[in-house]
Amino acid sequence: MPQPAYRACSPAELEARLRLHRLPGLGPKRFHSLLQAFGSASAAFSAPASAWRALGLPDVSAHARRSPEVRDGAAAALAWLERRDQHLLMWDDPAYPGLLAEVDAAPPLLFVAGNPALLEKPQLAIVGSRRASPPALDTATAFSRHLAQGGFVITSGLALGIDGAAHQAALDVDGQTVAVLGTGLQKLYPQRHRALAAAMIEQGSAVISEFPLDAGPVAANFPRRNRIISGLSLGVLVVEASLASGSLITARLAAEQGREVYAIPGSIHHPGSKGCHQLIRDGALLVESVEQIVETLQGWQRLPPVQDAEAVGSRHALEALLLAAPQTSEALANSSGWPLSKVLAALTDLEVAGRVCNEAGRWFARPS
Structure with missing residues (x-):
């Protein structure tokens, strides 16, 4: 097994990356620009504020580098990594998922609780309404079970409703599933799915996040995590969604990333069907069976043991x-x-x- 990048790099470089990751105003693109400009996080961290300004970076980022909060947060992350089933994948790590690396503004760091090897396996995302109808929950469960038994890793966002049903259904058939959080791994949200997340980790699946471990729920971070759900996956299946649903963001990101988009139709009288119907009008594939999904993934086949x-x-x-x-x-x-x-x-x-x-x-x- 290849050595994780955080094990291969020096302790100083690892700590510098963890500190950079916590700086205000420093998203993935700016993180990558610093590494490109200075060659390493250690060099970037030590560079003068004027050099950061020359790259168009805000002063708030440069001035926060040596704050106690940033230092202590990096130290806590280092301690977290020493525990069982807790990992860090960096963008230049050989084990970093290949499909996600192609995404614009790919996360420079991914915290993983559970099995990081799942992120390189063929994944399909199943997403939908948090207030899903009973028939939609049944549909998500059935599709997740069949796809998981067919060898796909089921990826979703651990939200209530469709997400949770998809994760649980994969576990129920001894399949594998990945949850992408919009919070840090130590601030799991929603709390009602804490037991589900623990079961995923225990059964060899994974819970991941690009956010610092102690990052709490912030509304803007949930649409941001959707690009990871779609970016990891060969395709995205939307089971039920209103026109205002975040699932439509995931589906549209998938289309922009060149992934397949699938939608399940519903009653014209049900508000939860309107998002799926709009996706179908926009070019998503209307699906009624698992076979219709698998047929579109040309060349994919379940590997022999x-x-x-x-x-x-x-x-x-x-x-x-x-x-x-x-x-x-x-x-x-x-x-x-x-x-x-x-x-x-x-x-x-x-x-x-x-x-x-x-x-x-x-x-x-x-x-x-």
């Missing part, structure tokens, strides 16, 4: 992984369970045969 991979050949196993999502060679070794040397040898053969290609350090499967 790792122990059976030799029987079908390295070409099939690695290509199937790459058809699900672009990956680095290290991530392929992690997800396939093969030694890195074997993965590299197989990739060389596949590249010569024109079946895969490498761009900017990530491997892509070529359409057949």
Whole structure:
């Protein structure tokens, strides 16, 4: 398994990144611009305020670098990382999810409670109303169960209603699921889903957040986390949503990111159907069955168990992984369970045969 970036970098660099991450006025784009300009978080942290101003960064960010709150928050995050099943993925980490890395303003840091390897597996998002009708909850449950049994990781936002039903249904069939929070992992919201989140972590799934561990619920952060839900996923299924629902934000972000968007129709008399009907008018695929979703994901197929991979050949196993999502060679070794040397040898053969290609350090499967 590749070494996480936070283990590979120096303690000073790790602490500097955690401090930068807590600064006011410093979002993902500004975080990335600092690393690009100075080469490291340590150098950026030590640079004079005038150098930050030259990059167009606000004075409030530069002046907060040495505040006790920022220092203590970074120290608390370092202590959090020492505990079992608690991880940090950085944007330049080989284990950082490949699909999410392609998203505009990709999170520079991702805190993960549970199994971080899930983030590189094929994911489908299921989202919808917090005040979902009983039929919509039943539909979300049925789709989540079938998709999870088909090998997809079910991704959602841990909200009440459709999100919670989708997460729980995946767990009920021993599937895997990822919850993306709009708060820090130590300020889990909503509190009514605390037991659900704990069950996810205990059963090998994951709860993740781009926000500092102690970040509480702020309204503006929930639409922001939606780009992560869609960015991690091959497609987004909206089960029920009003025209004002945040689920429509997730769906529109998915479309902008080149992901598939699916919507389940409902009664013309039910306000919760209007959002899905609008998505369908905007080009989302009207779906009535799981098969209609799977058919649109050309090339995706459930992988054989790792122990059976030799029987079908390295070409099939690695290509199937790459058809699900672009990956680095290290991530392929992690997800396939093969030694890195074997993965590299197989990739060389596949590249010569024109079946895969490498761009900017990530491997892509070529359409057949």
